[in-house]
Amino acid sequence: MKNQWINFFYGIVKVTIRGKGMERFINDCIRNDIPVWNVRREEESLSFFIRLKDVHAIRSVARKNECKCYLKRKAGLPFLIQRSLKNSGFIIGFGLFFIVILLLSNMVWGIDIKGAKPSTEHLIKKELDAMGVKVGKLQFFIDDPDTIQRKLTNNIQELTWVGVELIGTNYHLEVVEKNEPEKITLSGPQHIVSKKKAIITKMYVEQGQPAVTIHEHVREGQILVSGFIGNEKNQQKVAAKAEIFGETWYRAEVIKPIETTFNVFSGKDKRKYYLKLGSFHVPFWGFNQEIFPSFEMEDDVRTVKFLKWSLPLGYVKEIYREKEVVKRSYSINEAKEAALNDGKKELQQKLGDEAEIKGQKVLHQSSENGKVKLIVLYQVIENIVKTTPIVQGD
Numbered sequence: 001m002k003n004q005w006i007n008f009f010y011g012i013v014k015v016t017i018r019g020k021g022m023e024r025f026i027n028d029c030i031r032n033d034i035p036v037w038n039v040r041r042e043e044e045s046l047s048f049f050i051r052l053k054d055v056h057a058i059r060s061v062a063r064k065n066e067c068k069c070y071l072k073r074k075a076g077l078p079f080l081i082q083r084s085l086k087n088s089g090f091i092i093g094f095g096l097f098f099i100v101i102l103l104l105s106n107m108v109w110g111i112d113i114k115g116a117k118p119s120t121e122h123l124i125k126k127e128l129d130a131m132g133v134k135v136g137k138l139q140f141f142i143d144d145p146d147t148i149q150r151k152l153t154n155n156i157q158e159l160t161w162v163g164v165e166l167i168g169t170n171y172h173l174e175v176v177e178k179n180e181p182e183k184i185t186l187s188g189p190q191h192i193v194s195k196k197k198a199i200i201t202k203m204y205v206e207q208g209q210p211a212v213t214i215h216e217h218v219r220e221g222q223i224l225v226s227g228f229i230g231n232e233k234n235q236q237k238v239a240a241k242a243e244i245f246g247e248t249w250y251r252a253e254v255i256k257p258i259e260t261t262f263n264v265f266s267g268k269d270k271r272k273y274y275l276k277l278g279s280f281h282v283p284f285w286g287f288n289q290e291i292f293p294s295f296e297m298e299d300d301v302r303t304v305k306f307l308k309w310s311l312p313l314g315y316v317k318e319i320y321r322e323k324e325v326v327k328r329s330y331s332i333n334e335a336k337e338a339a340l341n342d343g344k345k346e347l348q349q350k351l352g353d354e355a356e357i358k359g360q361k362v363l364h365q366s367s368e369n370g371k372v373k374l375i376v377l378y379q380v381i382e383n384i385v386k387t388t389p390i391v392q393g394d
Contacts (some may be wrong), residue, residue, distance in 0.1 A: 004038030011052030011076035018045045019067035105305045110170035121279040189237035192225040194218045195386035208240030246384040256339035268322040276314040291320040355382035
């Protein structure tokens, strides 16, 4: 009989018959559509297997024959369940133990933060707590590591980068903080010189002898504050220290398309949920929704864990976000203003927060191939201080 393993779920019974006409008994079973298999002769008897649901039918066959029929061995899922019910306390206890271990294996048991100062670590823990990332929380109800990483970087200004990794039941965070300006260490006598061509706009000399005045033009490398103080008879060398800002100039070329096409999210989304069984995904919610013509799909896969092993079970959440194609057109003047703003933002990022863009002047403007091209001179106020040590012979 083919696919005998399926009968395990329905129940199997071993039958032994003795008496006259045992072969006729087997033939009558087959004529009555009672499948038999593994037929064996055992001295003065025959044994074979039947399905549990055919027990009543085989009894009617036994009445028509001179053989005596004995039900010897029972096997299969129904009998296994029956025996289990007799030991229900053990089964329930084992089931509860398995559920508790399963829950504990999918909880957060530790959050390890490396590379952060105590104050920054406190901010990170506070933000994680607001996102629901805390010890004792089930991992299924927490954002995935990429989302946690993005939220921390966006919400905490002190962070340059943070790496989030889930290993077992612990979250490990590697933090890189923003570099603060290093304090100048006065290692010895030094001058302060200009690091570029500029017009002095503001000076504050803490130590040393000023060599220039406000509104004075200076060249690159020119001494702004001397490290020599006193008169010729009583001259001393010191480490000059000052804050000096000057007006500098930057020339930039900025190009802006008059027409731009780009994709934006409309804010609408649809979600589908699947049960993950090995490599198969079985939909159980939202699978009959109609998807947007243009979309971006994001999937979140969560796997059930048991102790240190990942089981081939879990769930998958697919998020379909609707995208729209937007076409933006500028007039020549609008494109010019947008180009100036883009150039200013790009320059400000290069200079840092300490510098100030005071003004701008368009040196050349042209329009061709659907683009506006500008050559701009930016007027900037920035720190022009650079130190140089005083050497023998100065």
